Amino acid sequence: MYSDSLINEVRSSASIVEIIGGYVNLRKRGRSHVGLCPFHTEKTPSFHVSDERQWYHCFGCGASGTSSGSS
């Protein structure tokens, strides 16, 4: 798993979509991006990333976080 390094990169980056896009194939959907979750195995994308909010959330496994790093 690359979860820890992914989270660390997200927290130190200006663009959450750019970093997560390096791990996951993200597609733009409305104001956010959607792709296959890197934290669990899935066949339909339920992993949402928002550059606007610097935030990610998986509706499949509940993984979420922001790039602010404080919480």
Ligand SMILES: [Zn+2]
């Ligand atoms: Zn997930």
